[in-house]
Amino acid sequence: xxxxxxxxxxxxxxxxxxxxxxxxxxxxxxxxxxxxxxxxxxxxxxxxxxxxxxxxxxxxxxxxxxxxxxxxxxxxxxxxxxxxxxxxxxxxxxxxxxxxxxxxxxxxxxxxxxxxxxxxxxxxxxxxxxxxxxxxxxxxxxxxxxxxxxxxxxxxxxxxxxxxxxxxxxxxxxxxxxxxxxxxxxxxxxxxxxxxxxxxxxxxxxxxxxxxxxxxxxxxxxxxxxxxxxxxxxxxxxxxxxxxxxxxxxxxxxxxxxxxxxxxxxxxxxxxxxxxxxxxxxxxxxxxxxxxxxxxxxxxxxxxxxxxxxxxxxxxxxxxxxxxxxxxxxxxxxxxxxxxxxxxxxxxxxxxxxxxxxxxxxxxxxxxxxxxxxxxxxxxxxxxxxxxxxxxxxxxxxxxxxxxxxxxxxxxxxxxxxxxxxxxxxxxxxxxxxxxxxxxxxxxxxxxxxxxxxxxxxxxxxxxxxxxxxxxx
Numbered sequence: 001x002x003x004x005x006x007x008x009x010x011x012x013x014x015x016x017x018x019x020x021x022x023x024x025x026x027x028x029x030x031x032x033x034x035x036x037x038x039x040x041x042x043x044x045x046x047x048x049x050x051x052x053x054x055x056x057x058x059x060x061x062x063x064x065x066x067x068x069x070x071x072x073x074x075x076x077x078x079x080x081x082x083x084x085x086x087x088x089x090x091x092x093x094x095x096x097x098x099x100x101x102x103x104x105x106x107x108x109x110x111x112x113x114x115x116x117x118x119x120x121x122x123x124x125x126x127x128x129x130x131x132x133x134x135x136x137x138x139x140x141x142x143x144x145x146x147x148x149x150x151x152x153x154x155x156x157x158x159x160x161x162x163x164x165x166x167x168x169x170x171x172x173x174x175x176x177x178x179x180x181x182x183x184x185x186x187x188x189x190x191x192x193x194x195x196x197x198x199x200x201x202x203x204x205x206x207x208x209x210x211x212x213x214x215x216x217x218x219x220x221x222x223x224x225x226x227x228x229x230x231x232x233x234x235x236x237x238x239x240x241x242x243x244x245x246x247x248x249x250x251x252x253x254x255x256x257x258x259x260x261x262x263x264x265x266x267x268x269x270x271x272x273x274x275x276x277x278x279x280x281x282x283x284x285x286x287x288x289x290x291x292x293x294x295x296x297x298x299x300x301x302x303x304x305x306x307x308x309x310x311x312x313x314x315x316x317x318x319x320x321x322x323x324x325x326x327x328x329x330x331x332x333x334x335x336x337x338x339x340x341x342x343x344x345x346x347x348x349x350x351x352x353x354x355x356x357x358x359x360x361x362x363x364x365x366x367x368x369x370x371x372x373x374x375x376x377x378x379x380x381x382x383x384x385x386x387x388x389x390x391x392x393x394x395x396x397x398x399x400x401x402x403x404x405x406x407x408x409x410x411x412x413x414x415x416x417x418x419x420x421x422x423x424x425x426x427x428x429x430x431x432x433x434x435x436x437x438x439x440x441x442x443x444x445x446x447x448x449x450x451x452x453x454x455x456x457x458x459x460x461x462x463x464x465x466x467x468x469x470x471x472x473x
Contacts, residue, residue, distance in 0.1 A: 217247025346375030
């Protein structure tokens with residue numbers, strides 16, 4: 001970046017004010033990249049002039065005086081606070097999705113909200129929620145949808161004609177099919193399973209060359225992989241046999257994209273290499289005890305939760321690195337946060353937070369996150385841990401670092417009493433969250449957006465040590 005000119009000077013020799021003016025054409029990511037190039041450019045990238053513009057672009061209605069200092073610090077504090085949802089005045093909407101039952105799967109994707117119930121998916125435009133144009137129904141499946149995933153459109157056959165960074169929706173169903181949706185239409189229908197499709201891999205498998213493969217598992221005890229790079233192949237490019245029970249979960253290894261991990265209902269685990277040249281694509285196997293609850297891969301390790309334990313398996317050897325027994329509660333849900341070496345298990349009446357680095361020597365949780373019932377829904381990101389369940393009206397937001405309760409979001413519609421149902425589905429995307437609403441009527445969704453909040457929540461007491469962004473007078 002700092003190339004020498006004919007006079008022997010470099011970009012780093014430019015006055016800081018001049019560099020700051022140049023950043024007017026940069027977004028936040030570009031400014032962050034500029035800051036790590038060298039000391040002099042970092043000083044320009046950290047200037048209040050640069051961050052005042054970024055602040056006003058992101059929160060144009062919030063008061064911030066031109067003469068304020070440490071704008072970068074205020075930007076970071078504000079961003080942290082909205083990501084942690086530590087406010088009491090989010091914008092919200094009630095979405096009347098389905099009249100007869102709760103949505104089973106929810107996904108927020110940019111300006112779209114996907115809500116699955118039974119055999120159909122409702123697509124809601126979050127920027128056009130008040131008009132009929134903002135609602136669309138995807139109804140090609142013949143029976144209940146079992147899972148939903150998003151895959152980058154650039155990894156599919158449509159990349160030849162579409163240059164956007166949008167995602168394609170993938171759904172599996174008990175009608176034995178997998179469908180790929182784009183622009184409100186079913187673009188592909190994969191058929192081949194001899195029973196209901198029970199699982200879709202968390203991301204695409206890397207095939208030979210630049211090929212991208214979608215993996216699915218079913219009640220027929222098979223794992224099948226499908227090409228999403230070709231527009232005319234609706235049959236599986238490979239079928240993996242070896243499991244004796246229906247498939248529960250599929251995950252792709254981080255260190256090797258061609259490596260697919262599958263676990264069946266009897267907790268038998270197999271590793272498949274989509275690029276294997278031998279007679280069998282199965283390159284490893286092991287087994288656990290108990291009913292599988294979830295599976296997550298990070299680096300060379302695969303973490304598998306059952307109803308009574310979490311086991312880490314080294315995918316290079318398929319040997320168990322450690323097993324963490326969880327004796328105090330039955331595990332209902334499971335998530336990991338690799339960047340902080342944390343994992344969370346949802347139980348009968350609480351969620352437990354664990355330090356992954358210490359789990360092989362210490363079976364004591366880092367924290368207990370209380371709940372009024374089973375914690376069947378979990379979300380983790382660098383800012384927060386979110387817990388919810390079908391017997392609790394509230395979604396609880398916890399600090400990912402201190403484990404203190406930041407906020408408790410009441411999901412009841414005003415006027416509903418304590419007998420209303422709890423939360424059955426949830427999706428979190430940064431400072432946005434959508435849940436099934438707690439009410440006597442089925443099918444209502446509760447959407448909240450904390451982006452433009454101003455009132456810090458009063459739930460957190462002085463003992464938490466939590467700090468909130470405050471607007472300036």
